Amino acid sequence: MERISALGLDVGKKRIGVAGCDGTGLIATGLTTIERQSFPQDVQQLEALVKEREVQLLVIGLPYSMDGTIGFQAxxxxxxxKRLSTALELPIEYIDERLTSVEAETHLKSQKKYSRYNKGLVDRLAATIILQQWLDQRRASLI
Incomplete structure (x- = not known):
């Protein structure tokens, strides 16, 4: 299997949860949460991760409506x-991220790590779930 370096992003109005994967493309891991300020600052922070991790692809969670349509937030x-892809000169792939934040909160609550004051942790875990789903789908398609 070829080496893969991707970032998973859970893009929100206030924060961007960021996850990365190991070179084998088996395991996604939460990396950080970016507190959004402006597009240039978002790009600058992501650019540092892209260079450090030699990222080849961005996997972005797309918040479809529950009926499967693309709504306002999506x-x-x-x-x-699209702006980020152009700025970082990287391809993007979308993955359905419906309920990933709920799944992340549930997981953190079960681990007794959830705090309504630490939404960044939820965003980071949601990004991890997004990237792991993409990695699993990619691996299944290669079999």
């Missing part, structure tokens, strides 16, 4: 993702 994420 369109905002797509617009941001």
């Amino acid at each position: 369109k905002k994420v797509q617009k941001f993702a």
